[in-house]
Amino acid sequence: MYSWRLFKDTINLVSTALGLSIDDILPLSLSRHGSPPILHLYIFKPSAIVGKYQDIEAALRLDRCSNRGVEYNRRSTGGGTVIMGPKVVALGLSIDIDQPGLKKGIGGIFESLSAVLIKALRDLGVDAGFRPKNDLEVDGKKIAGLSAALETEKAILFHASMLVDFDIPLMLDIMHQPPLKLYDKGYSCFSQRITTITEQLGHDIDMERVVEAIENAFSQKFGASFEKDEPDAWEKKSIEDFINTRYTNPAWIFSHKHPRSKMGIGEFKTPGGLLEIYLSLAGSTIEHIIITGDFFSTTKDINLLESSLKWTSAKREKIEEHLSDAWREDMIYGVNVSTLTEAIVKAKENLVTI
Amino acid sequence: MAIIKGYDMPDELYYHEEHSWARVEDNRVTVGMNDMFQKEAGDIVFVDVPEEEDEVEQGEVCGKIQSRKWIGKLCAPVSGEIVEINEELEDDTSLINQDPYGKGWILVIEATDLENELINLMHGDSLLPFIDQEIQRTEEERANA
Numbered sequence: 433m434y435s436w437r438l439f440k441d442t443i444n445l446v447s448t449a450l451g452l453s454i455d456d457i458l459p460l461s462l463s464r465h466g467s468p469p470i471l472h473l474y475i476f477k478p479s480a481i482v483g484k485y486q487d488i489e490a491a492l493r494l495d496r497c498s499n500r501g502v503e504y505n506r507r508s509t510g511g512g513t514v515i516m517g518p519k520v521v522a523l524g525l526s527i528d529i530d531q532p533g534l535k536k537g538i539g540g541i542f543e544s545l546s547a548v549l550i551k552a553l554r555d556l557g558v559d560a561g562f563r564p565k566n567d568l569e570v571d572g573k574k575i576a577g578l579s580a581a582l583e584t585e586k587a588i589l590f591h592a593s594m595l596v597d598f599d600i601p602l603m604l605d606i607m608h609q610p611p612l613k614l615y616d617k618g619y620s621c622f623s624q625r626i627t628t629i630t631e632q633l634g635h636d637i638d639m640e641r642v643v644e645a646i647e648n649a650f651s652q653k654f655g656a657s658f659e660k661d662e663p664d665a666w667e668k669k670s671i672e673d674f675i676n677t678r679y680t681n682p683a684w685i686f687s688h689k690h691p692r693s694k695m696g697i698g699e700f701k702t703p704g705g706l707l708e709i710y711l712s713l714a715g716s717t718i719e720h721i722i723i724t725g726d727f728f729s730t731t732k733d734i735n736l737l738e739s740s741l742k743w744t745s746a747k748r749e750k751i752e753e754h755l756s757d758a759w760r761e762d763m764i765y766g767v768n769v770s771t772l773t774e775a776i777v778k779a780k781e782n783l784v785t786i
Numbered sequence: 787m788a789i790i791k792g793y794d795m796p797d798e799l800y801y802h803e804e805h806s807w808a809r810v811e812d813n814r815v816t817v818g819m820n821d822m823f824q825k826e827a828g829d830i831v832f833v834d835v836p837e838e839e840d841e842v843e844q845g846e847v848c849g850k851i852q853s854r855k856w857i858g859k860l861c862a863p864v865s866g867e868i869v870e871i872n873e874e875l876e877d878d879t880s881l882i883n884q885d886p887y888g889k890g891w892i893l894v895i896e897a898t899d900l901e902n903e904l905i906n907l908m909h910g911d912s913l914l915p916f917i918d919q920e921i922q923r924t925e926e927e928r929a930n931a
Binding site: 483484485508509510511512536537538539541542565566577578579580581582689690691714715716717743744745747750 | 826827828829830831832834850852853854855856857858859876877878879880883920
């Protein structure tokens with residue numbers, strides 16, 4: 433059995449600067465400091481964390497974050513905004529891309545590490561599955577988000593956030609969501625797209641139990657035994673450096689290295705009813721999409737269609753191609769791929785820069 | 787033009803093992819990401835490139851590329867000074883997916899040591915074992931999963 437290191441803290445709420453700095457030294461420790469893989473399981477203070485190449489000012493209402501005591505920061509892995517807090521497990525992992533048991537390629541890595549978290553959720557009594565390309569879901573609702581970056585040499589940094597409970601009104605207040613017409617509609621939209629371990633189980637669960645389930649699932653998947661550990665002197669110095677140069681540095685937090693953000697709404701009448709599309713683009717890519725309206729469909733099918741488009745090209749032919757790949761007959765009564773594509777293109781025509 | 791195991795890998799280019807390619811015209815080297823990378827990565831979201839006039843070493847990570855929620859590396863295939871960046875990628879990163887060896891080029895390096903460095907890159911027949919190995923590694927892992 434291999435010995436891996438475990439940095440674990442389920443008692444103290446960690447600042448974004450400290451938590452993200454610890455995560456950033458994990459791949460460095462692996463590739464340059466002779467460390468075995470390290471799993472970091474912890475809990476953030478209430479915070480909003482954007483992806484490395486996101487426009488933080490377009491993603492978040494920073495004044496509301498400050499007013500509500502919600503920290504904001506930028507992580508070093510990809511993807512969109514995550515809202516963290518006392519009921520969300522944060523996971524950082526450094527692992528070599530050639531680690532036995534880890535599938536190859538970008539898709540393979542996400543699939544392998546997702547399988548571990550799915551096992552952890554199943555052990556807790558939650559029947560989750562992998563939603564291509566980078567989320568875990570239960571009945572079409574997101575329960576965990578994943579992101580990663582290939583860092584030094586062959587070491588990757590993998591991030592995950594697992595929702596034990598989640599404050600949707602807080603998210604709606606501090607994030608620049610697509611301009612949903614009514615607050616209640618926004619709440620309903622997101623409650624149909626997000627679920628939590630607590631909601632699935634129907635009762636509260638101790639954070640320590642969730643963290644232990646994750647630890648055990650990694651141990652079984654990779655045949656590793658964990659030794660609870662803390663950063664050594666070299667790692668502590670590197671953490672301090674990252675806190676100073678990145679996570680408390682406005683140049684990093686407000687970085688302008690990101691694609692332009694735009695949001696738009698499209699409405700389209702179809703035989704099946706009115707389609708309303710809320711669209712957010714990052715450059716030429718769909719970052720977020722909500723398909724709503726007064727048509728007949730299921731939450732699961734709508735979420736599947738939305739997922740098939742997230743982080744893909746916003747070009748008409750690509751939208752049509754991805755929808756066709758995901759489409760099954762009668763997913764939306766009275767609507768087909770080309771009418772849905774048309775509605776999304778209409779939302780694209782109405783895009784405004786945030 | 788060579789299609790190797792379903793991947794378009796033009797004969798005239800040189801390839802770094804981290805999937806960047808180099809087109810050599812005298813000392814001017816145009817750089818991009820190869821077809822195998824773009825197929826595996828999927829839709830490219832953002833390309834984080836260095837500034838013009840920056841110096842890079844062969845094999846150095848000189849940029850980052852985000853696809854989906856993954857951030858990968860752009861490794862400089864040769865050493866030299868960056869003299870041009872493809873500004874069209876700012877508005878349309880899908881060019882890397884649509885035309886990786888044409889409109890999807892990323893940057894140009896004015897090379898300083900081509901004679902000694904080109905031998906470190908894959909070219910022509912040496913490419914086939916590399917592609918084979920990459921495919922085999924993927925298939926082995928799938929079989930073992």
